[in-house]
Amino acid sequence: MKKVILKESQIKYIIDNLINNTISEQWIGDKKSERESRRAAKKQKLSGPSDWDNKDEGSFNFLSTPGAFNVGEKGYAIAHHVSAAKLGKAMPGKETPPKETPGKKPEPTLSTFTVQGSSLPYADNMVKPYFNKYPDALETFNQILQKFVDYIKNGGGPNLTNVTIKGSADSAKPTTDVPAGYTKLDHPHSKAYNGLTDPKERNQYLADTRASEYAKVLSAKVKELTGFDLIIKVLPGDNYYGQEGKRGIEYRSIVLTPNAGELKKTEEPSEPEVKPAVTPGKSEPGGKVKIPSIPYKVGIYTDEEGYWVNGYNVTEATTGYNYLGVSYEDAQSLGIPLFKEVEESKIVGDKLYVGGKLVGKIDTMNNAPENFNYMGGKKPQYFAGPISRIVGTRDNEIEGQGKVTVAYVDNIYFLFY
16 A cells, blocks of 8 residues: 655645535535525415514415414404405396495596606706606606596596696706716707807706606607697796805706696596397307406495496406406506515504505494404404405406406405404
8 A cells, every 4th residue: 555645735735625615515504404494484474374473563464364363462363355346337137236335536636736856857957857767756747647637537628728837947057068877968959058058048948948848748648648639838937047045956846737626517427338248049058158348337445435437347258257347557546456465564553554555444343334254253353444456467358448458356354353
């Protein structure tokens, strides 16, 4: 056997490698154990109710009954109860809707909009709105747009005869510098500031052109969504160039004045025409009788309010089941939630919030509007709701309207045991 003599440096190298390999294997084992623990915790969270540990907040598991326990000081359990969305007009041959009728939705109104601060979508020396770079500005714009759309769809278009918009620019000196993140100035003329060189005149250009460009985008979106030609008159803007102390968000704004108050005539929306189901005289044994998907009034509940919404009664082509729903766009504008399997929830005062949405006041069962299926025969002590939720979204062919993306909805209550 050949004898091998190692140098001190070689011995050190071997020992270091042994130590490193041991640490590496241990680290890999620890990471694997950590991943398995996380997966187990996630599985446990999805498979069982959430323990609130006698606090007023925690998560709610829609896949479990109950969805939460040890809620609040008295340790209540909470379960959810599903109720079908309400019909505003009975289907031919169907029973009439229950007496639990949603209240009337307030008529839309238009008042002056002042857009300031982070809601302004403009970089220095630029005049066109860049909503992709300013999320607060996009949210504000969509809120204004929705107000106009609601007002026009409820018959207010003829009132909009004197809509005005006015911008303002603070005391800062305008320049031809291109702000970071842009490649050139976006002025809608062949020359920057339309050839103006005087700082005060340039400042006026910024105030007026920003208002004009904002108005163009708003009018185009209103036309796209309603077909209505919204004419917005641009007024001379406020120019604070060079004025001491007039620098900042309060001197940079856009003011949009619709000059239209409440709708002159308040009427319930007319009922959509509901055509009888087309029933063939004969059907083959085992054959399905197809009921068309048709426009309908649907009862929706959000923010403790109930109201009728123009929606749809949809017949699924594959299953023959019926669902009630509203257009996906209306579901978004109404704020109807699509709850995940597990949602963070909390009790604030006497109100229940689930997934950041207000469900409603927690009330005694004496005031419950309908009978509930009790969990294990045990009668609940309190309830909250209803709140409408989205249970699915699908494109459907609607009679007289063509293809519509429909958000199927139901109403849910939360019961405290």
